[in-house]
Amino acid sequence: MNATGDGTVGKALDVLDRVAAADGPVRFSELMQDSAYPKATLYRLLQTLTSQGMLSHDEDTGSYALGVRLVRLAHKAWSNASLAPVAHDTLDWLSRETGEAVHLAQLDAGQVLYVDKVNRQLRVDMFSATGRVGPAYCTGIGKAMLAFLPEAELAVALSQQSFHRHTATTLTDAASLRAELETIRETGLAFDREEHEPGIVCIATPILTRGGRMLGAVSITSTPARRGADGIAALAPLLREARDTIETDIHAWRFPEGQPNLRSVE
Structure with a gap:
């Protein structure tokens, strides 16, 4: 995961890219392995993205996947x-x-x-x-x-x-x-x-x-x-x-x- 000069939004997009690039749901520890951000920053970004529906979090496995809101936005972008x-x-x-x-x-x-x-x-x-x-x-x-x-x-x-x-x-x-x-x-x-x-x-x-x-x-x-x-x-x-x-x-x-x-x- 590469650091960005675009502030919080850029960092959040980096995290989304990393989750999207995974073959399936990905755990925090896996994201942390090549993260350009400190543990606390990565955790905060994941929490924000999850609360906004851009990511989903499975409490049982602790893994993250693309969220429903992001899927809807992608469908809308494609249809237009x-x-x-x-x-x-x-x-x-x-x-x-x-x-x-x-x-x-x-x-x-x-x-x-x-x-x-x-x-x-x-x-x-x-x-x-x-x-x-x-x-x-x-x-x-x-x-x-x-x-x-x-x-x-x-x-x-x-x-x-x-x-x-x-x-x-x-x-x-x-x-x-x-x-x-x-x-x-x-x-x-x-x-x-x-x-x-x-x-x-x-x-x-x-x-x-x-x-x-x-x-x-x-x-x-x-x-x-x-x-x-x-x-x-x-x-x-x-x-x-x-x-x-x-x-x-x-x-x-x-x-x-x-x-x-x-x-x-x-």
Whole structure:
């Protein structure tokens, strides 16, 4: 445990970090072993954190664990958080590696909400922009998210699609879209084959918790002239690497879930 210059609050956070880093409940004697604080100070900090509900204390074993109040705060922070701050550095890396535009999105009332975009080299006008809302049924990133929704949520999301024909390749009915979503669930990859905008293609994959809950999706966007169907598909390994990094980074923000993992073996 390291000493801090941030006064009592900083010291209390140090203690919380130490308890959180333990594999399970931890005793006072164990915390004292590498404590930067005198015994009386450590005891006082533990008492304050316990009285405030940030830690819980088991009288029988004498051990400390994270408290209910802290768990509630963590849940609240996660529910209000966007993926963008967590994923931005990885998006930047992916755009550098591919030379293409990279998007991060979440679902909002069945539609695609673009929460981040990094465009290192591709200079092509396109619909997507951070903060903009677009259709899910005809974009790779939208289909990647729809495919990994639970059935009840998917049914609602499909009812929210307009199924307007933007191009000759746009899917215009729920049955056709459902058939494609089955393939996406099997491969973990979704494609936009100029379905929303002429001259725009993309490959996308969902971002899932380890319990299988869909949080969002990440995509790489290019043009047929630069990549073509085979060229955009060849970016799958880099896309999956970026997705895996994002999922690892967000894992610390969430709690274990009882759902099975929905992603197929790749």
